Each structure stands twice: as structure tokens, then as C-alpha cells.
Amino acid sequence: MVYSIKLYTQIIAKEAQRFFTYRVNILSGCLTALFMLGARYALWAALFAAGNAGQSSLAETMTYFVICDIIMIWLASSYGNTIGEDIRSGDIAQKLIKPCSYHLMLVSSFHATSMTSTLTRALPMFIIAVIFIGLLPPASVVTLFVFLLSVILGAVIYSLIDLIISYTAFWLTDYWCLSWFKRALFVLFGGLALPLWFYPGWLYEVCKYLPFQYTIYTPLAVYLGRIPSGQVVFSIALQLLWICILFLLERIIWMYAKHKMTVQGG
Amino acid sequence: MSQINLSEVTKDYKIRIRNNNRSKIADFFRPQYDIKRAVDNVNFSVEPGEMVGYIGPNGAGKSTTIKMLTGILTPTGGQVSVFGRDPCRNRKKNALKMGVVFGQRSQLLWDLPVQDTFELFKTMYKMEQGIFTKQRDRLVEMLDMSGFIAQAVRQLSLGQRMRANLALCFLHQPEVVYLDEPTIGLDVLVKERIRDFLKQINKEQGTTILLTTHDTQDIEQIAERLILIDNGQLLFDGGRESFHKQYQGTEFMIEIEFVNPTAELVHKNFRTHKVEGNRHSYWVPYSKMGRGEAISYVANDHPVADIKVSELGLEDILKNIYAE
Numbered sequence: 001m002v003y004s005i006k007l008y009t010q011i012i013a014k015e016a017q018r019f020f021t022y023r024v025n026i027l028s029g030c031l032t033a034l035f036m037l038g039a040r041y042a043l044w045a046a047l048f049a050a051g052n053a054g055q056s057s058l059a060e061t062m063t064y065f066v067i068c069d070i071i072m073i074w075l076a077s078s079y080g081n082t083i084g085e086d087i088r089s090g091d092i093a094q095k096l097i098k099p100c101s102y103h104l105m106l107v108s109s110f111h112a113t114s115m116t117s118t119l120t121r122a123l124p125m126f127i128i129a130v131i132f133i134g135l136l137p138p139a140s141v142v143t144l145f146v147f148l149l150s151v152i153l154g155a156v157i158y159s160l161i162d163l164i165i166s167y168t169a170f171w172l173t174d175y176w177c178l179s180w181f182k183r184a185l186f187v188l189f190g191g192l193a194l195p196l197w198f199y200p201g202w203l204y205e206v207c208k209y210l211p212f213q214y215t216i217y218t219p220l221a222v223y224l225g226r227i228p229s230g231q232v233v234f235s236i237a238l239q240l241l242w243i244c245i246l247f248l249l250e251r252i253i254w255m256y257a258k259h260k261m262t263v264q265g266g
Numbered sequence: 267m268s269q270i271n272l273s274e275v276t277k278d279y280k281i282r283i284r285n286n287n288r289s290k291i292a293d294f295f296r297p298q299y300d301i302k303r304a305v306d307n308v309n310f311s312v313e314p315g316e317m318v319g320y321i322g323p324n325g326a327g328k329s330t331t332i333k334m335l336t337g338i339l340t341p342t343g344g345q346v347s348v349f350g351r352d353p354c355r356n357r358k359k360n361a362l363k364m365g366v367v368f369g370q371r372s373q374l375l376w377d378l379p380v381q382d383t384f385e386l387f388k389t390m391y392k393m394e395q396g397i398f399t400k401q402r403d404r405l406v407e408m409l410d411m412s413g414f415i416a417q418a419v420r421q422l423s424l425g426q427r428m429r430a431n432l433a434l435c436f437l438h439q440p441e442v443v444y445l446d447e448p449t450i451g452l453d454v455l456v457k458e459r460i461r462d463f464l465k466q467i468n469k470e471q472g473t474t475i476l477l478t479t480h481d482t483q484d485i486e487q488i489a490e491r492l493i494l495i496d497n498g499q500l501l502f503d504g505g506r507e508s509f510h511k512q513y514q515g516t517e518f519m520i521e522i523e524f525v526n527p528t529a530e531l532v533h534k535n536f537r538t539h540k541v542e543g544n545r546h547s548y549w550v551p552y553s554k555m556g557r558g559e560a561i562s563y564v565a566n567d568h569p570v571a572d573i574k575v576s577e578l579g580l581e582d583i584l585k586n587i588y589a590e
Contacts, residue, residue, distance in 0.1 A: 003392060006389050007390060010385070010386055010389045011386070014378060014386055017378060017382070018375065018377040018378055022377075093333060093338055093368065094368065094371055096336075096337075096338045096357065097337075097357075097364070097366050098390060099359075099361035099362045099390060100358065259340060
């Protein structure tokens with residue numbers, strides 16, 4: 001455990017050091033985030049002005065998207081891309097001969113990216129949004145804590161789904177098509193493109209029975225008070241249930257994947 | 267118990283065949299596969315401190331064997347054991363006592379100075395600060411790395427990167443080291459330095475080294491024992507000397523340049539290859555006559571300007587074996 005934490009922090013330190021050697025990276029990341037924010041605002045302001053936005057307010061919708069973007073920096077793990085790339089290039093051989101777990105290395109380097117992105121992209125976006133657009137605060141301090149808990153659970157679900165989809169690269173030896181497929185699943189069922197309350201009733205029902213909305217939509221709905229306080233506990237319980245199911249599935253598939261593995265370039 | 271032990275090890279790969287006669291759609295829905303046997307019933311064992319050259323043509327199954335020894339590939343059949351353990355089941359445990367260099371890949375952090383990778387490996391391999399510093403300084407000196415240890419990896423030459431990778435591989439004082447073509451693409455001087463380094467570290471620390479290479483000089487200078495594999499099958503396993511004996515053929519050639527034009531020599535052991543004025547060449551069977559004996563027989567009777575005895579070198583031997 002001590003070993004894992006030491007290695008985790010060291011990998012993060014090295015990655016951060018690497019990131020900050022490229023100053024252009026920082027600037028372009030920051031500008032991209034601000035442009036995206038501006039484009040989003042222009043689109044939704046126009047929609048609300050036309051009166052086509054249903055039962056929501058511009059402030060609520062913008063709050064949804066800004067927080068969504070910030071969370072996605074921590075959620076949208078690139079495990080899939082990394083595993084896919086490692087398999088395609090054969091580098092996975094290098095990583096599997098290390099005395100630490102492959103997953104630990106994956107998590108560490110992903111968190112390193114998230115931390116740097118939080119500083120260079122999320123922070124400027126958040127500040128600009130608070131000053132110029134105005135974001136809704138959480139309903140109460142309790143809501144804030146439940147929201148944070150829900151975000152963490154959502155992140156675990158997201159990573160598990162991501163890993164499960166990535167493992168298929170062991171069979172297909174090419175990952176890119178899957179990466180787009182994964183993205184589409186979250187955009188459609190997870191609430192990445194639209195808050196789910198804009199969906200027609202039947203599609204909303206479908207989403208309920210899939211794990212995707214528990215990654216991003218559930219925490220945001222908690223934050224905005226869209227889930228009645230009586231049902232919040234139920235939502236959290238559902239998140240935990242999905243974690244159990246997906247974790248089991250992930251372990252089973254990883255077992256097969258490890259067994260199946262053929263490193264390219266034998 | 268040997269340090270490394272393979273018994274009846276076999277590895278099959280499933281390879282997808284793209285049949286041009288079948289329709290693309292049929293191929294997509296019902297792909298056809300072929301089984302390729304990369305390693306076929308291989309047996310050998312290695313004792314601590316041995317320096318083994320693992321040779322064979324491209325695609326012979328060398329890298330596959332190494333991947334099974336490191337525990338990243340599971341054998342289809344047979345048993346692999348390293349340190350008396352199954353390397354697949356004990357991958358992380360074995361990794362602490364093992365070092366690997368894949369000549370075509372780098373373990374270094376691309377954007378950072380070399381020493382940063384060293385520090386990361388210190389944590390990864392659970393090294394104590396004191397031992398780490400001592401070991402690092404020693405490797406830096408042995409491989410002459412002091413000039414570039416603080417430079418970013420992306421600015422290094424291939425030779426510098428290879429030396430850094432080797433140093434990393436030996437940093438945690440592994441008991442067994444697998445080197446997969448460690449001298450590929452390097453110049454003569456760097457190769458020389460690496461060979462000296464490997465010999466020295468093997469002598470001082472008793473590290474077992476298993477290396478694959480296509481450079482016959484590597485084998486001549488480093489490996490005391492040779493294991494030859496072709497098409498997944500073990501063809502030879504033994505000392506370098508006995509390898510030469512087994513494969514160099516039954517005859518050597520003696521080439522003579524006489525001072526004056528001379529008639530063809532007649533001797534029961536000489537088989538004429540070519541006679542042109544004062545330049546002659548003959549085949550002589552090892553079993554009938556030694557090299558010295560043949561030379562003195564020729565030089566005793568005639569004034570000789572030059573004599574050359576040619577035997578098959580390792581390079582020629584391998585060429586013959588691979589071509590078969």
C-alpha cells in the first residue's frame with residue numbers, strides 16, 4: 001500500500017513535470033476550454049431567447065455544462081486509448097514486465113493528466129463562467145457533499161465501463177473504432193450532449209436501465225436539485241449497485257484478456 | 267534447481283488468414299484462422315551466472331521465448347519456470363529480480379532527463395536511497411553516461427539511449443537479465459563498450475544473461491553457451507566451441523601462393539579446389555590432417571610466399587543453417 005502510494009505520487013510528479021515542459025500545451029488547453037464555453041453559451045442563449053428550451057433556465061443549463069466539463073476532465077479517462085495504443089505498438093510488453101500493476105500505472109498517469117488539466121483548463125473556465133455567466137450554487141452544504149460522493153462513484157463507474165470496453169482491444173488489436181463507440185454511448189445515454197430532462201419520456205426510461213447516466217447525469221442532477229431529496233439515497237444506492245456489477249464483470253474480462261494476450265511483434 | 271527451466275514448451279499463435287477468393291463480407295462475419303507454432307517443444311535450462319547467446323533467424327521464436335520467460339505470454343503447452351516459479355503467476359514477484367531490454371523499444375521517459383527515469387525506477391523497484399545512489403553512479407561510470415544523464419531523452423542519440431536503457435535494466439541488481447538484440451543499430455565503439463560492460467557485470471555480480479542477437483561478434487565475445495532455434499525448434503544447445511565443431515563442416519581449405527609456378531600437389535589428404543599458376547587451393551579433411559601439419563607439408567617442399575587456412579566463421583555457419 002505504501003509502495004503503491006509512493007509510486008502513484010512519483011508517477012504524477014514526473015508526468016506533471018513533463019507536461020510543464022511544453023508551455024504551448026498549457027496555453028492551447030486553456031484557450032480551447034474558453035472557446036468551448038463561449039460557443040456553448042452562445043448556443044443556449046439563442047435557444048432560450050427563442051423560447052424553445054422547455055422547463056429549464058439558462059443559468060441551470062449553463063451550470064450543468066460547466067460542471068459537466070469540469071467533472072469530465074476527471075471522468076473521461078483515457079485508459080482505453082492508452083491500453084489500445086500500448087497493444088497496437090507492443091509497448092504493453094514493457095509495462096507488464098514492471099514489478100507493479102499495470103492498472104496502477106494507468107490510474108497514476110491518468111490522474112496526472114487530470115490534475116494538470118484541472119489547473120490549465122477547468123480553473124480558467126470556472127472563473128470566467130462565475131464572473132461573466134453566473135453559475136447556480138448547490139442547494140445546501142449537504143447537497144454539495146452528496147454531490148461530491150456521487151461524482152466519485154460516477155467516476156468509478158465510468159472507469160469500469162471504459163476498462164471493459166478497452167479490453168476488447170486484446171481481441172481486436174485495434175482500438176480506435178471502439179473509442180468512438182464508447183464516446184457515443186456516453187453522449188447518448190450519459191447526458192453528455194444534453195441534460196436528460198430534455199429527452200422524450202421513452203428515451204429517458206431507456207437511460208434509467210443503463211449504467212451510463214449514473215456516471216455524469218446523476219451527480220449533476222443531485223447538484224441542481226433535480227432529484228427530490230427523498231430519492232437521493234436511492235440514486236446513490238443504484239450507483240453502488242452498478243459498481244458491484246461492473247467490477248465483477250471487469251475482473252472476469254481482465255482474467256480472460258490476460259490469458260488471451262498476444263503481444264504484437266513476436 | 268536451475269534458475270531458468272523450460273520443459274516441452276510450445277506456443278501457438280492464432281493468425282487470421284485473409285483469403286482473396288472469399289468475399290469481404292464472408293471474411294468479416296466468419297473470419298478464418300490459422301495456427302502458427304512459434305515455439306515447438308523446446309527444452310533447456312540455465313544455471314545462475316551463465317551467459318547464453320540465444321540465436322536464430324528472424325521469426326524463429328526467440329522473442330516469443332523471452333516473453334514467456336518474463337511472464338507476459340502464457341505457453342500453450344509445457345512448463346516454464348524462473349526462480350523455481352511460474353513466471354505468469356508470479357509476474358510482479360519475478361520482475362523485482364529480473365531485468366529486460368527490448369532493443370527496439372525504450373523504457374525511458376521521453377520528455378524528461380535520463381536521471382528522472384532512474385528515480386522513477388528507484389521507487390518502482392523498492393530500492394533504498396543508499397544502494398540506489400551507489401548503483402546509479404557505478405552504472406553511469408561503467409557506461410560512460412555522465413555527459414548526458416541530465417539531458418532530455420528526446421535529445422539523445424540511439425547509442426546513448428541504448429546505454430541508458432541498459433543501465434536502467436541493471437539498476438536494481440537483477441539476478442537474471444534478458445536482452446533482446448541489445449546492440450541493434452549501434453556503432454562499433456558503442457557495441458564494444460556494451461559487450462565489455464556485460465562481461466564485467468556478469469563476472470562481478472554473477473548475473474545470468476540471456477541475449478538474442480544477430481551480431482556474430484556479440485556471440486563470439488559474450489556468450490559461452492549457444493542455444494540455436496529455428497522455426498520454433500531447438501537445433502543446438504551447448505558450448506561455443508562444440509558449436510563450431512558440430513557445424514564448421516568436415517574440411518578446411520588451405521590456400522597457397524608459391525614463389526614460383528608449381529605443379530599440382532599430390533597428397534592422399536589433399537583434394538584439389540583450384541590450381542592457377544602459382545596460386546593453389548585444396549580441401550583437407552579435419553579428421554585426416556591438422557592445420558599445422560598441412561602447412562608444414564606444403565612449406566617444407568616448396569618456397570612459399572603466402573599461406574592461408576580458411577575455416578567457416580560463425581557468420582558462415584549461421585548463414586548455412588538459416589538458408590536450409
